[in-house]
Amino acid sequence: MRRLILASAVALMTTAGMAGAQGTRQIDRSGVDRAAWEFAQELNTADAFRAYLEAFPEGLFRSEAEAQLFALRPDLAPQPEPEPQPQPPRTSLVLVNPPQATCTVCPRMVRIPGGDTVMGAEQGGAEGPRTSQTIAVFEIAATEITVGDMRAFEEATGTRTGRSCFVWTAEGRLRSRDGAYWGAPGFDVTDDHPAACINWDDAMAYVDWLNAEDPRGGWRLASEAEFEYAARGTLDQEYPWPGGLGAICQRVNGAGAESRFRHRNNACNDGTEAPVPAGVFPVNPYGLSHMIGNLWEWTADCWNGSHRGAASDGAARTTGTCDSRVLRGGSWDDPPENLRVSYRVGIPKTRRQANVGFRVARDLAPGG
Numbered sequence: 001m002r003r004l005i006l007a008s009a010v011a012l013m014t015t016a017g018m019a020g021a022q023g024t025r026q027i028d029r030s031g032v033d034r035a036a037w038e039f040a041q042e043l044n045t046a047d048a049f050r051a052y053l054e055a056f057p058e059g060l061f062r063s064e065a066e067a068q069l070f071a072l073r074p075d076l077a078p079q080p081e082p083e084p085q086p087q088p089p090r091t092s093l094v095l096v097n098p099p100q101a102t103c104t105v106c107p108r109m110v111r112i113p114g115g116d117t118v119m120g121a122e123q124g125g126a127e128g129p130r131t132s133q134t135i136a137v138f139e140i141a142a143t144e145i146t147v148g149d150m151r152a153f154e155e156a157t158g159t160r161t162g163r164s165c166f167v168w169t170a171e172g173r174l175r176s177r178d179g180a181y182w183g184a185p186g187f188d189v190t191d192d193h194p195a196a197c198i199n200w201d202d203a204m205a206y207v208d209w210l211n212a213e214d215p216r217g218g219w220r221l222a223s224e225a226e227f228e229y230a231a232r233g234t235l236d237q238e239y240p241w242p243g244g245l246g247a248i249c250q251r252v253n254g255a256g257a258e259s260r261f262r263h264r265n266n267a268c269n270d271g272t273e274a275p276v277p278a279g280v281f282p283v284n285p286y287g288l289s290h291m292i293g294n295l296w297e298w299t300a301d302c303w304n305g306s307h308r309g310a311a312s313d314g315a316a317r318t319t320g321t322c323d324s325r326v327l328r329g330g331s332w333d334d335p336p337e338n339l340r341v342s343y344r345v346g347i348p349k350t351r352r353q354a355n356v357g358f359r360v361a362r363d364l365a366p367g368g
Contacts, residue, residue, distance in 0.1 A: 030060065035282055037061040042242055043234070043285075046072040055287070103214040105152060109139040109362055110287055117229050119314075120307045121238065121342035131307045135229045135314040140222055141359040143278035143289045144297065145206065148191030150182045150198070153206055156213075161205075165197035165352040168333065172261050174353065185354040187274040194275050194295050194357045200325045200349035203298045203358040210360065218363035221300040223316035224344060226361060227328045231292055231341050233285035238340040240292070241284065245336060252293035253281055253332045254339050263335045275332050275357075292339055295357035296327040303346030324348050331355035 033056050040048040049069040053062065070077040114137040121127040154160060166174045167186030180186055182195040203221060210219040222230070232240045241251040248254065249268035255261045256270035272280070278289040300316035303324040310317060324346040330339040333355050337343070347353070 032279075032282070033059050033061070037065070039242065039282075039285070040065065044068075046076070050076070103210075103216075105149075105156070105213050106210055106219075107141040107143070107145065107149065107360060110142050111137065111139050111364075112226070112230050112286060113137055115229075117232065117236075119225050119228050119310070119342070121340070124306075126305055126344055127307075127342045129307055131310050131312070133225050133229070133310075133312060133314045135226060137364060138222070138226060139362040139364065140226070140230050140288065141361070142283075142287060144194035144295055144357050144359045145198075145203075146191060146277075147182055147189050147193050147195050150195040150206070151191065153209055157205075157209055159205060161198070161202045162352060165354055167197075167354040170260070180354070181352075187354070189275075190277070192277040194277070194290070196275060196295055196354045196357050197352045198298070198357050199352045200298050202352075203360075206358075207360060220361055220363065221298055221316075221358065222361035223314055224299040224301045224326045224328055225310065225314035225316075227291075227297070227299050228341060229314065230286060230288060231284065231329065233288075235285070238342060239336075240341050241282070248336055248339065251282055252330075252339055253290065254293045254330065254334050254336065255332070259333070261333055261335075265336050272332070275355075291329055292341065293330050293334070294332055295329070296331045296345075296353075296355055297329045298349075298356070298358040299326045299328055301326040321346065322349075327356060 036052055036055060037059065040052040046069055049065045049072070052059065052065050053069065056062070059065070112135075114135050117133050117135060118130050119133050120130045122130060150161070161181060163181045164176060164178050165180035165185060167177045167180050169175050177186070180197060182197045183189065185196040207219050207221060211217050235241065237244060239245050239248060241247060243251070248265070249256050249270040253270055253272060253276055255264040256268055257264060257266045258269045258271065258273055259265075260273070270281075275294050276290075281290060281293070283289050284291055302317050302320040302322035303326055304310075304317055304320035327345050327347060328343075330343060347356075
């Protein structure tokens with residue numbers, strides 16, 4: 001079973017200013033702790049309990065988690081301190097290669113373990129055929145790139161992304177509006193909100209900036225195979241969270257009963273009518289926020305009408321209709337059908353929409 005990386009949930013809960021944003025929900029930190037513990041109990045594995053302890057070292061259920069972990073993995077129980085050994089004489093320290101400087105503008109990343117998976121859905125069409133994949137280990141951002149991130153990018157580079165974007169009207173129609181952009185996408189945002197109104201070229205310019213700022217390099221967009229793999233987490237089901245479709249409004253920001261859209265899901269209300277900052281809805285088993293819902297996210301792939309011909313190693317497809325690129329994950333304005341993990345669409349890569357953003361991925365440096 002893939003290693004859970006729920007430790008990244010800690011940073012997601014420290015986002016400032018979310019409660020003041022219009023139409024968003026305030027984080028209940030004890031509730032997130034409790035939800036993570038319940039999730040670990042449902043999975044009932046050593047990895048799950050260890051991930052809970054990493055995410056919540058002083059959590060409400062620390063003692064119970066330690067007891068469960070050590071029962072399943074006695075080798076992880078604390079061992080007696082070894083007897084101190086004599087130290088060799090100290091020598092002068094010579095730094096041949098100085099430590100890697102911290103990249104202050106780089107987003108927080110989560111390492112996704114490699115593994116075998118099957119991409120797509122049996123229903124066919126654009127989501128088929130189901131395709132076996134072997135995904136190598138990679139890193140992906142814990143959250144979508146934010147308004148604050150885009151502001152820092154523009155200030156540092158002098159770049160100005162386009163100020164025209166398709167936004168939703170009060171009547172629920174998507175219309176182009178001059179002056180709309182990631183800082184004014186047709187709904188109220190703070191620096192902590194995900195950046196919408198981003199086209200594929202904007203996302204790639206941001207990637208280029210990270211590679212210029214970080215000597216390690218390796219920054220890129222995820223392939224759609226990697227995105228689906230990371231979004232599935234440890235649950236190979238079309239709605240990849242405990243409770244599935246029945247729990248969609250507790251797990252995902254989509255078009256719930258509160259939405260103005262005719263295609264809304266009247267079965268439940270998710271509490272918000274617009275994108276929300278990271279951490280408002282539960283993270284997935286890898287600790288990734290809003291991989292499903294909130295905003296559609298760009299991937300590296302050229303659009304193809306099916307998975308026929310997709311590489312088996314999860315690499316991005318660089319042939320097909322490359323003027324359009326693949327979007328994954330669904331958004332705040334989508335019905336449940338579009339929030340299935342295998343659902344995919346393609347739009348022109350120059351198009352900016354108020355329901356489209358991105359997150360970045362990164363190849364591991366040699367040696368990991």
